[in-house]
Amino acid sequence: MEPLKKTARTQLRRSHLRGHFDRETVYAVLDAGPLCHVGYNIDGLPYVTPTFQWREGDRVYWHGSSASRMIRAAEGADVCLTVSHLDGFVIARSAFHHSVNYRSVMLFGRAEKVSDPEQATAHLKYFVDGLFPGRWDTLRPMNEKELKATTVLSMAIEEGAAKIRTGPPVDDDEDYALPIWAGVLPVNQVVGTPEPDGRVLDGVEVPDHVRNYTAG
């Protein structure tokens, strides 16, 4: 796959060794968890809204209520979509070298609305089944009113970069002689036991697509 192009927006000014432009790396970060933060402007002022993203090939998608501020402001506009996974606290021998292990991606582009209702439905199915494989076909089908109330936005993955830090702290040479504990405190996202909502019909068990979900 062609790597993402380096541009003024994606050139890493610092820690350039942490930057990755190859699509394999960028896609792995996007696919590792749905939470993202979409940045957009209203009257020239920045807003950052958390939502879920999913990837289909070389495009990233997200959705929301057609009435929502984020959807209305982002449609047809320049956005920055950022995905961040926190992997650990990097605990060093000096305050300065404390850091964080993480995997993040920033994507830049113009958000486009998926206008065709059938296509929008297909994308939503891809999203639901991406989280919980096979769930879509078990659900009460989406109706016209719901589809109208939902907007799917998407963006080509062309401009962006991943930034990743792994490993132990990097202390100043002379600081390794100090009797200070240093290392990594790992952080993980985990799912708990599925909690039925109290109105599940008798005999309906937790489906495998819920039971087997693994976060991050």
Next chain:
Amino acid sequence: MEPLKKTARTQLRRSHLRGHFDRETVYAVLDAGPLCHVGYNIDGLPYVTPTFQWREGDRVYWHGSSASRMIRAAEGADVCLTVSHLDGFVIARSAFHHSVNYRSVMLFGRAEKVSDPEQATAHLKYFVDGLFPGRWDTLRPMNEKELKATTVLSMAIEEGAAKIRTGPPVDDDEDYALPIWAGVLPVNQVVGTPEPDGRVLDGVEVPDHVRNYTAG
């Protein structure tokens, strides 16, 4: 405490019952975990950078390399600082009513640099000790070069709102008759076992401030 003022930027257009303007609720979300996403503009285009935030009273702080793009663009500029904690997947009987349990805060304002080096140092100590109580005084002290390379930004917590969803899915009345499993799949952030970096001196144990850290 006085609640945050409602403004055009913080008025919730949808799901207004999920909105909270009281400082107790907003502060609890900020204090529940350091990861935040800062939105800012460069040449009128939006950027979203993940970083850590901490709160001191009625102000929120974050820091970065003085040379970093985010710090240089945010200083003195309008920003949106968003904190999001994902608490669970809300799994419903129709695609439309699938949702997410979360706690989030959006804060709006102008980022101000902490110009006085002594004050900046005090804020960084507050940050480190907030994560790992007492750690600052065990570290090799910060030197002038490091302090110069670090910029602390802050913002008054005046304009913003928390948005929180909890509880089971809310399905359409008639859908509760369907034999579809529905409920919540909880998501938690957990820390693992501290991993020493391999150069910790003999006899230096994992300190309590690391061992007792609890995420989220």
